[in-house]
Amino acid sequence: MTTVICPYCFARSSAAKLPYRCLMSPTGVRGGTPCGPERDDVWAGFMGPGVPPGARMRGPVFIPDRRARWRFGAGSSVPCPGCGVGTTTRVCGTCHSDLPSDYCDQDSRIIALVGAKASGKSTYAAVLVNELNHRVGQAYHASLAAMGQSTQQRDREMAEDLYERLRLPDATRPAALGFNDPLLYRLSVPRRGRFGSGTRHTALVFFDAAGEDLAGAEAMDRYTRYLSAADGIVLLVDPLQLGSVRDRLPVHDGPPLPVVETPPQQIAADLARRLRAHGKGGSRGRVSTPIAVAVTKTDMLKPLLDPHSPLLRNAAHPDGKFDEDDRLAAHEEVRALMAEWDSGALVRQLELDFAELSLFGLSALGAPPPADSPADAPKSGPQPIRVEDPLLWLLARRGVLPVRTTGKGRGE
Numbered sequence: 001m002t003t004v005i006c007p008y009c010f011a012r013s014s015a016a017k018l019p020y021r022c023l024m025s026p027t028g029v030r031g032g033t034p035c036g037p038e039r040d041d042v043w044a045g046f047m048g049p050g051v052p053p054g055a056r057m058r059g060p061v062f063i064p065d066r067r068a069r070w071r072f073g074a075g076s077s078v079p080c081p082g083c084g085v086g087t088t089t090r091v092c093g094t095c096h097s098d099l100p101s102d103y104c105d106q107d108s109r110i111i112a113l114v115g116a117k118a119s120g121k122s123t124y125a126a127v128l129v130n131e132l133n134h135r136v137g138q139a140y141h142a143s144l145a146a147m148g149q150s151t152q153q154r155d156r157e158m159a160e161d162l163y164e165r166l167r168l169p170d171a172t173r174p175a176a177l178g179f180n181d182p183l184l185y186r187l188s189v190p191r192r193g194r195f196g197s198g199t200r201h202t203a204l205v206f207f208d209a210a211g212e213d214l215a216g217a218e219a220m221d222r223y224t225r226y227l228s229a230a231d232g233i234v235l236l237v238d239p240l241q242l243g244s245v246r247d248r249l250p251v252h253d254g255p256p257l258p259v260v261e262t263p264p265q266q267i268a269a270d271l272a273r274r275l276r277a278h279g280k281g282g283s284r285g286r287v288s289t290p291i292a293v294a295v296t297k298t299d300m301l302k303p304l305l306d307p308h309s310p311l312l313r314n315a316a317h318p319d320g321k322f323d324e325d326d327r328l329a330a331h332e333e334v335r336a337l338m339a340e341w342d343s344g345a346l347v348r349q350l351e352l353d354f355a356e357l358s359l360f361g362l363s364a365l366g367a368p369p370p371a372d373s374p375a376d377a378p379k380s381g382p383q384p385i386r387v388e389d390p391l392l393w394l395l396a397r398r399g400v401l402p403v404r405t406t407g408k409g410r411g412e
């Protein structure tokens with residue numbers, strides 16, 4: 001049975017039980033008249049007062065009877081009881097949001113992306129998608145497809161900006177990836193099992209919310225529900241926010257250092273508090289949700305790194321497997337760096353709060369933006385380092401990707 005998690009309200013349900021929405025098509029009507037729009041108060045209630053009255057009128061939602069479900073099967077078109085015209089549009093039973101057509105055919109994994117303002121979330125997400133579609137996809141024989149119009153359109157715009165116009169995501173836009181607008185992808189990975197080979201599809205849902213920006217109890221409550229629905233969390237930490245790193249960096253010719261935002265330690269503590277309050281506290285009071293904590297913008301840290309540092313090159317992904325030893329090497333390197341920065345306070349707190357933690361270091365751009373045009377990507381385009389590691393680790397932990405290990409790292 002496929003379990004679908006609504007990417008909008010995070011309600012769980014079995015795919016077979018999701019209602020349909022009639023698309024009010026005038027062609028193919030049997031007998032009577034086509035369906036007209038009806039007030040969808042469930043959806044309007046969920047979207048909040050911003051929805052204009054006209055937009056509340058939508059195609060009727062219906063639950064096909066058992067016989068129709070059995071006769072038509074998953075993914076096929078089911079006739080509307082009102083007009084007889086078939087529809088494939090599924091909606092969430094709880095909030096009535098329309099789900100992209102291929103969203104319900106596979107299990108979903110929700111990955112929460114968290115980080116302070118300007119920690120690099122939008123740049124990271126855009127570059128990550130590109131890497132998964134090219135270099136990383138090739139290594140794992142995997143493919144990533146954007147689901148639904150809004151993700152497809154945003155991907156196209158982001159890719160044009162970043163890879164063709166060499167423009168960084170616009171900092172002035174309102175909360176980049178809002179709650180009503182998660183990024184939805186379908187990741188397809190070959191599956192080699194005892195009973196032959198096939199393809200495993202996983203729906204990936206990404207949100208980007210800093211928590212700090214959310215005004216009002218309702219938004220906060222939704223943020224917390226999103227975090228507790230997450231199968232894994234990627235927390236981005238901007239090293240340039242840490243006073244001791246800023247002091248250590250040599251005078252450089254990149255753009256000026258960013259203004260100081262919410263400290264990562266505060267964001268991490270707040271995360272843990274919310275997850276515990278939602279029943280995610282496991283053994284010894286530590287949160288059970290796996291968390292990947294990634295130091296971003298590592299291109300700026302080059303002067304602080306050994307020339308052989310694993311953070312200066314991408315992981316090799318040998319034989320289409322996630323290399324656990326390489327992950328540990330990068331984890332230890334970041335741990336050592338962090339110990340120097342704030343006497344290890346952030347790492348200590350993370351280790352006390354989270355049962356499954358791994359540290360990462362990544363650079364979405366591979367080099368700082370040019371000093372004279374800080375809103376641009378480097379002239380050579382983004383040349384990312386290790387952007388894929390946090391997500392791949394979370395997926396490998398859930399058995400979505402094969403893992404290679406020599407066993408040296410056991411007992412960590």
Ligand SMILES: Nc1nc2c(ncn2[C@@H]2O[C@H](COP(=O)(O)OP(=O)(O)OP(=O)(O)O)[C@@H](O)[C@H]2O)c(=O)[nH]1
Pocket residue numbers: 115116117118119120121122123124168169170171175176210296297298299300362363364365366367368369374375
């Ligand atoms: N050196 C360096 N700077 C980066 C990198 N990625 C992002 N930046 C810088 O960080 C700034 C913020 O990046 P964004 O991706 O917009 O950050 P964000 O977290 O989405 O920001 P908000 O949407 O405002 O919360 C960019 O304008 C760049 O100047 C990187 O890989 N290396």
Ligand SMILES: [Zn+2]
Pocket residue numbers: 006007008009010011092093094095096097
């Ligand atoms: Zn929903």
Ligand SMILES: [Zn+2]
Pocket residue numbers: 022023024034035060080081082083084085
């Ligand atoms: Zn109808």
